[in-house]
Amino acid sequence: MKAVVYDGPRQVTVKDVPDARIERSTDVLVRVTATNICGSDLHMYEGRTDFETGRWFGHENLGEVIEVGDGVDKVAVGDRVVLPFNVACGHCKNCERGLSNYCMTAQPVQEWAGAAYGFADMGPWAGGQAELLRVPWGDYNCLRLGEDADERSADYVMLADIFPTGYHATEMAGVSPGDQTVIYGAGPVGLMAALSATIRGASKVMVVDRHPDRLRLAESIGAIAIDDSKVDPVQAVLEQTMGLGADNGCECVGYQAHDPQGQEQPNDTLNKLVQSVRFTGRIGTVGVYVPQDPGASDELAKQGKIAFDYGMYWFKGQTMGSGQAPVKRYNRQLRDLIAAGKAEPSFIVSHQLPLDQAPEAYQHFDARDNGWTKVILKPGQTA
Incomplete structure (x- = not known):
């Protein structure tokens, strides 16, 4: 699959990487159809974190479920889903208290808490600025969308973060x-x-x-x-x-x-x-x-x-x-506001671009160039 790979400060390229795949029975595999560039990505893009070269960004992700593990009960192939940037297990002490932003299971460093897709110090989870994304604990982490998911993807993808x-x-x-x-x-x-x-x-x-x-x-x-x-x-x-x-x-x-x-x-x-x-x-x-x-x-x-x-x-x-937001605490009610026409967060979107144009998009967004207020990358879309 193609992904936006970090090569060093202010250097990203779109290249082939190993396909995301189901690794555990509770995983869900998503074909990414919309993934945002976030201001938090710029800290890593600029070299102001210890994000490792060779990894790829992407914690604001939306797409279609194309495969589920044997242990997934709720989410089904064909569902349109948006993923909280927090990778969370749903059953640790913090998750049970509604603090999915500080999951202790998904964070491998015992003294820390909190995990995210494609983010420095937030666990090993691959990002979604790619064609495919593995979603662990899929039943917990996937928020399913309605029939307008494709039509209003620019609104719904904002629910990721x-x-x-x-x-x-x-x-x-x-x-x-x-x-x-x-x-x-x-x-x-x-x-x-x-x-x-x-x-x-x-x-x-x-x-x-x-x-x-x-x-x-x-x-x-x-x-x-x-x-x-x-x-x-x-x-x-x-x-x-x-x-x-x-x-x-x-x-x-x-x-x-x-x-x-x-x-x-x-x-x-x-x-x-x-x-x-x-x-x-x-x-x-x-x-x-x-x-x-x-x-x-x-x-x-x-x-x-x-x-x-x-x-x-x-x-x-x-x-x-x-601290970081516990996305799951709010994403369902905010989804319903979007579905009812009570909120249109896509008013900030300035560009929707193919994944191949990510390097250019990062340059403009990082420079705060006029008119580059929010970029959505669309894997599979052509220029």
Whole structure:
């Protein structure tokens, strides 16, 4: 099969690799029909993780079941399914508590938890930026789709990661009807957080970024765009909230945050959120942070540490939730919102391209080139 193989920093090629196959009785084999390039993939693409050369990315995957193991009871050949990026067993202590994002079975390092397809330090699982994908514990990990699965695949593929992740940010932030919510980052996850805040009834959603194409997308769903290259975002939020600060906020950028001058500052968005959110407000952090970052610009960040404004955070009595999203906690209800026409996460999609065009797509998406807001790769599609 063909796959998008990582050859080193900012180098990927589409090449032949061994076919994915059924390896255990509980496996499901999926022919991938849509697989997204994620902002998290860029950390690995840029060489900012220990992702091994020769492996392939792809944790946002959707496709058709073409084979099932003898131990699979629910999922059948021909089903259209979307796969949570979390690889999870369904029966460990964390999975039984609904924390499939911290599965202890799928993660081979005993001291760690959590696994994902095609992701650094998240187990040996092959990615789905390929023609085929092996799905372990298939009955647990496959979310079956309805008759509109092919027609609306650009919406449903967002259930693999970014839509539930954006929703998880608003869940941790406690967004409730009538709230005023600020979101730092208008990448795909930030835009999904803005959509989720709207779905949850926020009266005002403010989105901070500096890329005009992304801010236009935020405005298209009714959010207030704040360009931090033109104004102080904290002051802008305070002006929008009678000087009190937002009721809650979401961090959707992560450890490679940059200031408007282009300097990397991993603490930038977190500290601005502390300033932007009111006393006793809540913050949900879904942007990726890592225990070690050898490519960081300062010594603290190289050790996975940042200069967090904890004094002000404590003084304001704020609460913060963090970590990867337990996709299975949300994907079924979000699927049903899509099916009912209540949510259309595909509004962020700028390109749907054949798998062979992945190297070009990575270059544009990594450069944040204008108009490259979200890329779906389509194995089997021709140019």
